[in-house]
Amino acid sequence: MNFKLLAKTMAVLILFCVFSTSTFAGQVEVLHWWTSGGEAKSVAILKGLLEKEGHSWKDMAVAGGAGENAMTVLKTRAMAGNPPTAAQVKGPAIQEWAREGLLANLDPVAKKENWDKLVPSVVTDIMKYQGHYVAVPVNVHKINWMWCNPSVFIKAKAKIPTTWAEFETAAKKIKAAGFIPVAFGGQAWQEATVFESVVIGQAGAAFYKKALVDTEPGALNSPQMIKALKTFKMIKKYTDKNAPGRDWNMATSMVIKGEAAMQFMGDWAKGEFTAAGKNPGTDYVAIPAPESAGTYLFNIDSFIMFKQKDKSAQQAQNAMARLILGKKFQEVFNVNKGSIPVRSGIAKASFDDIALRSMDEFAAAAANGTLMPSMAHGMAVYPAVQGAIYDVVTEFYNSDMTAKEAAAKFVTTIAAAK
Amino acid sequence: MTFQTSENLKTKISYMSDRLLPKLVVAPTFVSTIVFVYSFILWTAWISFTKSRLLPRYKLEGLIQYIKLFTNDRWWVASKNLFVFGSLFIIICIITGLLLAIFLDQKIRIEGALRTIFLYPMALSFIVTGTVWKWILNPSIGIAKLMHDMGFLSFHFDWLVNSDMAIYTVVIAGVWQSSGFVMALFLAGLRGIDDSIIKAAQIDGASLPRIYLKIIIPSLRPVFFSALMILCHIAIKSFDLIVALTGGGPGYSSDVPATFMYSFAFTRGRLGLGAASSMVMFGAVLAILIPYLYSELRSRDNE
Numbered sequence: 001m002n003f004k005l006l007a008k009t010m011a012v013l014i015l016f017c018v019f020s021t022s023t024f025a026g027q028v029e030v031l032h033w034w035t036s037g038g039e040a041k042s043v044a045i046l047k048g049l050l051e052k053e054g055h056s057w058k059d060m061a062v063a064g065g066a067g068e069n070a071m072t073v074l075k076t077r078a079m080a081g082n083p084p085t086a087a088q089v090k091g092p093a094i095q096e097w098a099r100e101g102l103l104a105n106l107d108p109v110a111k112k113e114n115w116d117k118l119v120p121s122v123v124t125d126i127m128k129y130q131g132h133y134v135a136v137p138v139n140v141h142k143i144n145w146m147w148c149n150p151s152v153f154i155k156a157k158a159k160i161p162t163t164w165a166e167f168e169t170a171a172k173k174i175k176a177a178g179f180i181p182v183a184f185g186g187q188a189w190q191e192a193t194v195f196e197s198v199v200i201g202q203a204g205a206a207f208y209k210k211a212l213v214d215t216e217p218g219a220l221n222s223p224q225m226i227k228a229l230k231t232f233k234m235i236k237k238y239t240d241k242n243a244p245g246r247d248w249n250m251a252t253s254m255v256i257k258g259e260a261a262m263q264f265m266g267d268w269a270k271g272e273f274t275a276a277g278k279n280p281g282t283d284y285v286a287i288p289a290p291e292s293a294g295t296y297l298f299n300i301d302s303f304i305m306f307k308q309k310d311k312s313a314q315q316a317q318n319a320m321a322r323l324i325l326g327k328k329f330q331e332v333f334n335v336n337k338g339s340i341p342v343r344s345g346i347a348k349a350s351f352d353d354i355a356l357r358s359m360d361e362f363a364a365a366a367a368n369g370t371l372m373p374s375m376a377h378g379m380a381v382y383p384a385v386q387g388a389i390y391d392v393v394t395e396f397y398n399s400d401m402t403a404k405e406a407a408a409k410f411v412t413t414i415a416a417a418k
Numbered sequence: 419m420t421f422q423t424s425e426n427l428k429t430k431i432s433y434m435s436d437r438l439l440p441k442l443v444v445a446p447t448f449v450s451t452i453v454f455v456y457s458f459i460l461w462t463a464w465i466s467f468t469k470s471r472l473l474p475r476y477k478l479e480g481l482i483q484y485i486k487l488f489t490n491d492r493w494w495v496a497s498k499n500l501f502v503f504g505s506l507f508i509i510i511c512i513i514t515g516l517l518l519a520i521f522l523d524q525k526i527r528i529e530g531a532l533r534t535i536f537l538y539p540m541a542l543s544f545i546v547t548g549t550v551w552k553w554i555l556n557p558s559i560g561i562a563k564l565m566h567d568m569g570f571l572s573f574h575f576d577w578l579v580n581s582d583m584a585i586y587t588v589v590i591a592g593v594w595q596s597s598g599f600v601m602a603l604f605l606a607g608l609r610g611i612d613d614s615i616i617k618a619a620q621i622d623g624a625s626l627p628r629i630y631l632k633i634i635i636p637s638l639r640p641v642f643f644s645a646l647m648i649l650c651h652i653a654i655k656s657f658d659l660i661v662a663l664t665g666g667g668p669g670y671s672s673d674v675p676a677t678f679m680y681s682f683a684f685t686r687g688r689l690g691l692g693a694a695s696s697m698v699m700f701g702a703v704l705a706i707l708i709p710y711l712y713s714e715l716r717s718r719d720n721e
Contacts, residue, residue, distance in 0.1 A: 068685055079473060096472045096687060186579075186668055242558045244579040244668035384471065387686035391492050391670060398581045398669030416486055417688070 026316030029058040030303070031077075031087040033070045042333040049323045055316040060084055078102060083306040085317050089135070090302050091126060091379040097304055098129030104305045104314075106133035109321045118325065118343040120366035123300060126373065135304045136324045139339035142358050143266045143297035143374045144197040144289045147252065147273070150282075152179050152261040160262075164202060164231050164290045171238040174261045182235055183251035183260035186244035188394045190251075192376035194235065194264045195393050199228045201292030205370040208295075212375040215385060220410040229396060229403035236397065244398070255284070264289050266299060266377075270354055271338050286354050288361075296365035299377035300342060388417035459700065466693035474689055483694035492670050493695065496678040499585045503674065504653035506589045507596070511649055512642070514593065515600025520630065522601070523608045533605070536598035544595065548662025551591040552578070581671035584664050588656070588672060591663055596652060600645050607641035608634065643714055647707075654703055675699045 028050065034043050040061075047057040062070035070088065077083050078100070089097060097103055110116070110133040116124060119137060127135040148160050156177035158170035171181035184190070200208040203224040210219035219225065240260075243251075252272040254260040263269065273284050280286065288295075305321060308314045323329055330341040335350050340359045348356055365371035373379035378386055392413050396406035469479045487493050518536055522529055539547065554560045555578040565573035577583035611634060619629045657676040664672040666681075675695060683692025 072684055075473060093472075093687070100473055187665065188667075188669070240558075241576060242556065242579060245552075245665050383685065383687045387681070387688075394667075394669040395491070398667070398671060413491075416489060 025054045025056055026310070026312035026314070026319075027056045027058055028086060028313070028316045028320050029060055029084040030320075031060045031062065031070055031074055031084045032303075033062055033067045033088060035061050035063040039337060042336040045332050045336075046320070046323060046329055049326075049329060050316070050320055053319050053323075055319055078306075085308060085313060086303040086305050086320060088301060089304045090300060091373065091377075092382045093378065094126065094135045094302065094304055095129055096382065098134045102306055103129065103134035104307045104317065106136065106305060106318070106321050109133075109318050113322055113325060115325060115343075118345065120362075120371060122366065122371050122373070123298070123342060126300070126379065127302060135302045136321045137342040138301045138303065138324055139330075139334050139337060140342050140358075140362060141266050141268060141299040141301075141339045141377075142361070143193060143299055143377060144200060144264075144292045144295065145267055145269070145286050146197075146262055146264055146289045147255055147269050148262045148285045148287070149255045149258055149260070150285055152258055155179070156261070158261075160285060160287065161290050162287070162293070164198075164234075167290050168234065170261075175238060179258075180240045180254065180260040181238035181262065183254040183263040184235070184239035184243040185246040185248045185251040186398070187246070187248075188390045189376055190248055190265075191397050192390050192393050193266065193374075195228075195232050195397075196297060196374060196376050197264050197289040197292055198232045198235075199225070200295045200297055200372060201289050202228050202231055205295045205372050208372050212389070213373060213380040215381060215414050217411045217415075220414065221407045225407045225410070226403045229406050232393075233397065233403065267354065267358060268338060274338075280352065280354055294361075294365065294368070295370040295372065296361050297372055297374045298362070299374045299379055301339075384417045385414055388413040462693045462700075463697055465690060466697045468690050470689040470693070472687040472689070483690040484698075486691055487694045487698065490691075492673060493675075493678060495670060496673040496675045499672060500654070500674045502585055503588055503592070503656070504650070506586075507592045507653050508646065508649045510589065510593045511597045511600050512645055514597040515645065516604050516635070516638075518597065518601040519604035519608055522605060533602070537602050538598065539595045540599045542595065544656070544659040545662045547591050547595045548659045551587065551594070552663050555587050555590075578664065579668060581668045584668060584672040588660055588663055592652075592656065592659060595659075596649065600649070603641050603645050603648075604638060607638045611637055643710075646710075650703075650706065654699065 030043075032043065034040060043059075043061075047059070050057050060073075062073050067088065074083070074087050074089070078097075083102060094103075115133065119127075123137055123140075124133075127133055127137055150160070152174065153160055153170070156170075156174040156179060158173040158177075159166065161167035161170045174181040184194070196208070196212060199212060203211075207219060207224055210216045211222075211225060248265055248269070249272050251260070251263050252265065252269045253276070255263050256273060256276045256278060267286075270280075270286070273280070278284050287293075303320075303324065305317055308317055325343055327346060330343060331346050331350065334341050334346075334355070338355070340351070340355050340362060344363070348359070351359070362371065375381060375386060375389060380386075381389070389410065392406055392409050395401060395409075396403070401409075464476070464478075465474050466483055467478050467480060468475050469477070469482065522532060522536075526532075555575070557563075557576045557579060562573060562575045565575075577587045615633060616629055619633055624632070655676065656674060657680065660666060660672060660674055660677055666673040666677050676699070679692050679695045679699070682688045682695065
């Protein structure tokens with residue numbers, strides 16, 4: 001008797017569960033690698049917003065390797081025919097996933113929410129495959145910043161440089177005063193980050209596009225490129241000997257402690273200064289890398305959305321896409337992460353000065369056509385081509401190779417990677 | 419009648435258990451090896467002939483990935499590094515391992531403690547070894563700083579950050595980790611040698627070095643064989659040590675084929691090229707191992 005009752009209760013419970021999931025809520029399973037403090041908090045906000053609308057969130061955070069581990073998981077899942085609802089994938093890699101025919105069409109949401117108006121077209125182009133939205137942008141990081149410790153400049157009686165000629169004069173003085181002029185981390189991605197800041201600054205946004213976005217052989221092996229390579233190598237003279245292998249945040253802490261005068265790094269370096277209790281403007285100064293004022297190299301995180309068979313899962317997916325570009329999430333997420341919103345029309349009150357400056361520059365650069373995707377951060381070219389450029393840049397920086405040889409090698413190595 | 423049947427049944431059961439049980443027990447391992455080792459070798463071989471990028475594609479395209487591989491400078495740097503690292507690592511490990519074993523075999527005191535000390539690095543993972551040696555060899559915090567603090571200002575050691583020397587730091591860390599293990603192998607071999615042979619040689623008036631060179635070391639031949647096999651595969655597989663110690667840098671100057679394969683197949687979405695590089699590694703291993711195994715096993719048959 002008791003057993004019968006139990007069985008009945010169970011049956012009702014199971015039925016209830018089945019119905020409850022299929023009728024009023026869809027689930028999104030999200031693969032991402034935002035696991036550190038501020039980032040995890042930001043993801044939790046998106047989760048909360050989705051749950052408020054009645055959808056459930058299945059977290060699939062894969063930490064480590066700057067997303068490399070997450071990508072391995074994603075590939076395995078996709079090959080098994082069981083991809084998640086959304087995954088953190090950015091840049092031209094979006095096109096590679098779309099080409100495999102796995103991504104959902106987000107045009108209905110995009111049209112309703114007017115994404116084309118809110119987001120610059122340089123950015124939406126990356127999110128679209130054959131004219132259809134397959135991904136949602138989340139946030140914008142600016143790459144071509146230079147972080148300076150003004151007290152080191154004062155001690156060395158040097159001026160914070162805005163051109164590469166000024167940079168060399170200042171660096172000589174700083175070195176003579178016993179400081180390290182440039183805090184540098186000798187890892188391939190950091191070398192590429194500095195390199196692209198030099199290229200866009202010295203040779204301009206139009207040349208940058210031809211060389212590092214469209215990878216035209218004529219631009220890659222050109223006098224401008226050779227000049228940029230020489231400038232890039234010149235920086236090495238003003239770094240310390242222990243730079244190889246150093247992590248970026250260790251380099252930032254050298255600037256914070258006043259051992260080094262400047263670092264070329266994206267806006268995530270701000271988090272290190274903030275965590276050390278430093279104030280912008282007095283303790284540290286962030287300005288565009290020499291000669292790159294007015295240009296904007298961006299790194300934009302985004303989520304690709306996989307095709308869903310289940311209707312409720314599709315609804316949940318669309319809701320997630322809408323919420324990501326919604327005002328609430330854009331504001332809270334970016335304040336937490338230290339990046340800036342990817343869409344216009346966000347209240348500016350809660351952002352700090354550096355973020356506000358970055359927002360103005362983002363809008364201005366988008367209007368002037370100097371808003372460029374970052375090569376070093378996988379926004380401009382396919383991972384294979386990016387890897388090829390990395391190889392040449394790092395070999396050139398770490399060996400006796402001449403700038404002329406490196407420029408010629410760009411052409412052959414990139415051709416082999418395509 | 420009944421007695422006979424039950425006897426029959428018993429023999430049947432014992433026959434079954436003698437003949438079938440071992441096969442049954444081995445079968446799962448056998449099947450999983452066939453599937454997960456050999457069939458995936460074939461799968462990788464297939465992929466290496468395709469234009470697979472992010473995800474595998476199965477249309478055969480010929481040798482294009484191999485041509486790309488052999489014209490890739492980074493691949494040659496990686497291969498050269500494996501050759502340098504592999505040969506130095508194996509030779510130095512065997513020499514230090516053998517010497518340590520011979521010294522420990524001189525009936526010394528606290529041999530047990532010493533043996534444990536030398537063997538202990540083997541208990542660490544290569545990630546730990548790599549990280550610790552990265553700190554020791556770092557010019558600003560490691561040995562170099564210690565020597566400077568002690569007043570030897572001319573002391574200079576920057577291999578870790580020097581493109582030409584970085585691969586040798588990997589050799590240092592690898593030898594530190596593995597030579598104790600080789601010592602244990604040789605020690606076991608030395609213990610297995612009959613004392614009477616040595617005594618006979620001593621009576622004949624042979625000096626101790628001569629006894630070692632002419633009698634003891636040649637009789638350790640099977641140990642050399644095992645040590646070589648084990649060190650060879652440690653060298654070729656080495657991935658974690660390089661990732662932790664140098665990260666393949668400066669630049670890609672201390673890259674090895676395993677790190678090359680990983681970065682192309684998984685980071686850069688060039689699965690085909692990664693597969694081609696692993697097939698070349700596989701071929702290289704076979705080219706070294708098969709003749710050696712063949713000659714060793716044949717000479718043992720002759721004995």
